[in-house]
Amino acid sequence: xxxxxxxxxxxxxxxxxxxxxxxxxxxxxxxxxxxxxxxxxxxxxxxxxxxxxxxxxxxxxxxxxxxxxxxxxxxxxxxxxxxxxxxxxxxxxxxxxxxxxxxxxxxxxxxxxxx
Amino acid sequence: xxxxxxxxxxxxxxxxxxxxxxxxxxxxxxxxxxxxxxxxxxxxxxxxxxxxxxxxxxxxxxxxxxxxxxxxxxxxxxxxxxxxxxxxxxxxxxxxxxxxxxxxxxxxxxxxxxx
Numbered sequence: 001x002x003x004x005x006x007x008x009x010x011x012x013x014x015x016x017x018x019x020x021x022x023x024x025x026x027x028x029x030x031x032x033x034x035x036x037x038x039x040x041x042x043x044x045x046x047x048x049x050x051x052x053x054x055x056x057x058x059x060x061x062x063x064x065x066x067x068x069x070x071x072x073x074x075x076x077x078x079x080x081x082x083x084x085x086x087x088x089x090x091x092x093x094x095x096x097x098x099x100x101x102x103x104x105x106x107x108x109x110x111x112x113x114x115x
Numbered sequence: 116x117x118x119x120x121x122x123x124x125x126x127x128x129x130x131x132x133x134x135x136x137x138x139x140x141x142x143x144x145x146x147x148x149x150x151x152x153x154x155x156x157x158x159x160x161x162x163x164x165x166x167x168x169x170x171x172x173x174x175x176x177x178x179x180x181x182x183x184x185x186x187x188x189x190x191x192x193x194x195x196x197x198x199x200x201x202x203x204x205x206x207x208x209x210x211x212x213x214x215x216x217x218x219x220x221x222x223x224x225x226x227x228x229x230x
Contacts, residue, residue: 032215032216034218041223042224043206043224044158044208044221046219046220046221049218051216090157090158092157094215100165100170100213100215101146101148101210101213101216102160102171103160105150105158107155107156107157108155108156108157
């Protein structure tokens, strides 16, 4: 079955330190992977996606993610965390059993950046 | 430009009542998705529209749920005989097409509470 796992419910990091939010996936074939961020009482905002090409993908707000096929991972990273990065982060994978853009979301990781 | 909008932002209803949730996608976007997000979980797919037709409604939990998109733009999610378990945030997303590599853009959601 196709799925996305985010092994950490919560991540806490000090402001200015690098952050990593982990994501692993299970799909058949080459995956299309996404990261979204959700601020309180707001919808999901797109951060970045991997379709093909360079394994390091750069996105909005200084975030980047590294696609690792051998480890089936797509971890989200940022070199220097800001307090305003505190939010809920969702990893998602395209459902490869469909020909359109249906995605399967992970359970989310709550990121807290401590001043 | 304007993003995806959803109305109402909050809806409180009593068990057994009928509710309608509205989604206005980004202008020109042909693909539209509905998701349901329960507390502490990632969004779960409900239904996908390609133009006016529901191309995939496999995520609708039962026949109390129905959605329409009569003119290929605005969509309405309809829930009959609401139950307490229907309480969740209902998210709408749109994308320019259905290439399989599109990014979905989400609205702020409608928070439904069934008492």
